[in-house]
Amino acid sequence: MPNCDWGRPCNCLDCRTNRFSIHCEACGFDTMVSYVMSEVGGHTDKKGMFSYEFKEQTEKYSEINCFKCGEYKNNVPYFEKIEVDINNSRLNQRTCVACGVKELETFRKIKYKVWKNETFCTGCVEKQFMSEVPNPSTNEKVFKVDTSNMKYILEKVKIPCNTCGRQRWLNVENQWKKQCTSCYKKALKR
Ligand SMILES: [Zn+2]
Ligand SMILES: [Zn+2]
Ligand SMILES: [Zn+2]
Ligand SMILES: [Zn+2]
Structure with a gap:
């Protein structure tokens, strides 16, 4: 297997493959194509890291039928292969x-x-x-959207404290709390 995963210089088939997309004006789809570049030596940079150089094909041109709608186009950049799997997943994404x-x-x-x-x-x-759908929230109730069921569900309610009467917002699951936190703490100390 190639050692390209390790960031070392590599000239495996995958590293030499030039993949790019050709845009279709008719339907907007980008058809992924590729060709294999030939190796043309390499060079060593200032840090002593060697890397391969591959030759891009710029002299030749290709023609294509859009992978999605079949629209014909000529004089597109050179390629050898239509990446069927990638195009299929793009098509279905x-x-x-x-x-x-x-x-x-x-x-x-x-x-x-x-x-x-x-x-x-x-x-x-x-x-x-x-x-x-208008949000049914009021001064006493706050609703939020539940996107899994596509409806509003109650999130918070405003309930006065039984002891001091101060209005406070409670999460729905905390509605049972009759007293506000400070009254509750005072009651505990007694
Ligand atoms: Zn590689
Ligand atoms: Zn198309
Ligand atoms: Zn979106
Ligand atoms: Zn209170």
């Missing part, structure tokens, strides 16, 4: 209709949600939901 974030183009793991037959990232589906 999920994309947020609102912000355009694509599944395979970021390092963070993005959660997607299909709502009304459209795919959103969770951030955008929340905004979309709030723009369509």
Whole structure:
């Protein structure tokens, strides 16, 4: 196996493969293609690190049918191979209709949600939901969007303390607390 994982100079097939995309004006898809560069020696830099040099192919041109829509295009940069697996996963990757974030183009793991037959990232589906369904929050209740069920759920409630009457916001699961923290502490000391 190649030793390219170790950051050492390498001239394995993978390191010599030049991969790039050819954009389709008709449908917007980027078809990934590649060719194998030939090795043309190498050089040693000031720190004594050797690295190989590969020759990019710039004299020749290719023609292509877009992987997605089949649109023909000539005089595109030279390539030898259409990267079928990569193009297939690009073709099937999920994309947020609102912000355009694509599944395979970021390092963070993005959660997607299909709502009304459209795919959103969770951030955008929340905004979309709030723009369509008014938030029922009041002066006493705060609701938040539950994106897994696409509905508003109660998050906080305002309840007065039984002892001093001061209004305080409680998380829903803490509604049973009858006293505010300071009254509760005072009661404990007694
Ligand atoms: Zn390598
Ligand atoms: Zn196309
Ligand atoms: Zn989004
Ligand atoms: Zn109190």
